Amino acid sequence: MTKKDKKKSTSGTNFFKPNKKKNSFGLPKKREDKEQEHGSSSNVNVQATGNVINIVNSRDVHWGNEIVYYMGPTNVQQKQQSNVENIEKSNIIVLIMEAEIKPNHEYIDYISKNLGKDWHPIFISLGYSKNRIETFEIDEAGRGISEVRYKLLLDWVRNDEDGTLGKLTKHLWEEGERQLVKELAIMYKHDKK
Numbered sequence: 490m491t492k493k494d495k496k497k498s499t500s501g502t503n504f505f506k507p508n509k510k511k512n513s514f515g516l517p518k519k520r521e522d523k524e525q526e527h528g529s530s531s532n533v534n535v536q537a538t539g540n541v542i543n544i545v546n547s548r549d550v551h552w553g554n555e556i557v558y559y560m561g562p563t564n565v566q567q568k569q570q571s572n573v574e575n576i577e578k579s580n581i582i583v584l585i586m587e588a589e590i591k592p593n594h595e596y597i598d599y600i601s602k603n604l605g606k607d608w609h610p611i612f613i614s615l616g617y618s619k620n621r622i623e624t625f626e627i628d629e630a631g632r633g634i635s636e637v638r639y640k641l642l643l644d645w646v647r648n649d650e651d652g653t654l655g656k657l658t659k660h661l662w663e664e665g666e667r668q669l670v671k672e673l674a675i676m677y678k679h680d681k682k
Contacts, residue, residue, distance in 0.1 A: 576667040581674040586662065588655040588677065591646055596654060596673065600661070601638035603669050608638060611664045615645050615657075 544550055578586075592600075604611065612622050622641065629637045646652040654677070662670045 576671055578662075579671075579674070581678050582658075582662075582670055585658050585670070585674040585677045586655050588658070589653050591652060592642070592654045592657060596657075596676065597639060597642045597646065599673065599676065600657070600669065601635045601642055603672070604638055605666060605669075607665075611660060611666065612641050612645075614660050614664060616649070617641065617645075 609619070609622060613619065625641050625644075626634075626637050629640055642657075645657075649656075654673075658670050658673055661667075661673075
């Protein structure tokens, strides 16, 4: 062997360049090592149908649409309330606030369909707790918000000793539903005739 041959043999075992035929210990590569080099693995379930997604060491992963519903009050409501016309108590409104009759289906239905967005305080003023109102909302979830209001009003009329149309319109008036009270007063006037 010449000096050139010795130099060539030492350069073949360079520690900085990996040897493709040998593993990191200088031994010939096994079949499993070759599979990992080519991207296949024995841990993959090949019998699975459809797409298999394995997410490892992930945090805050989100898949699909993100829909956010905000059900609280907004600044828009405050601006709208200032634009509402000022309704004064007329003789018809005073008359309905003194009514001693129980509200029938026509009144209850009209109120439930025409209450504004801020209707929870009205039922709280009628004696319902927030939890009780939420229970009604959950029970009638598929039928819409007017059905929830209808059931609450019907429950109040049936179970309150003083569940009269007069008391109800007073609460509506105090909670700012003055246009609704005005419309109910017109209905009451037509019913009186």
